[in-house]
Amino acid sequence: KQEVTQIPAALSVPEGENLVLNCSFTDSAIYNLQWFRQDPGKGLTSLLLIQSSQREQTSGRLNASLDKSSGRSTLYIAASQPGDSATYLCAVISGSARQLTFGSGTQLTVLP
């Protein structure tokens, strides 16, 4: 059974810092890995999708890497802003029915 772990569970940083969120998964037989953002009381917004054959993806200040063989992904956020405050969820797509398995998330607070 696929299991996804995210570290840290919570993170508080001052504005402007660069930061790294970690995600690990137990079964390396994945199709893709997807990072989401969730604001309080809201739905999930897709940030980045990394296909299993890729090593990284970038979107603006966000960069996600994937090391499938070691079962790890990192989300790098450059020059953090208060508007980045949210919960960040990592999910892997695996299995015959391409199911999503989620980590429990990292709650990020960026202090002005």
Add this chain to the structure above:
Amino acid sequence: NAGVTQTPKFQVLKTGQSMTLQCAQDMNHEYMSWYRQDPGMGLRLIHYSVGAGITDQGEVPNGYNVSRSTTEDFPLRLLSAAPSQTSVYFCASSRTGGSYGYTFGSGTRLTVV
């Protein structure tokens, strides 16, 4: 493009009542799924479908029923609501093939009293 649309956004039910949570997507996605999100438990898969007429159980299927008569719609039925089904429910869809991710609806917040 509307994406994935869920209705209602909020619902309060009494124990024992039944209801249907609606999910519709206009992207011609083959895969559709239902998740529930609970504090401390994360997002857990309830049921999923890989195409019209094909459904299967996820991690927490008990108390829920699904059907998929069209590509666009994937309703989730609560047969006899229980307080343990108080949660936020999300519907998601994806295209088939290895290069696609999932798109989520905005969720339904359900309270069972």
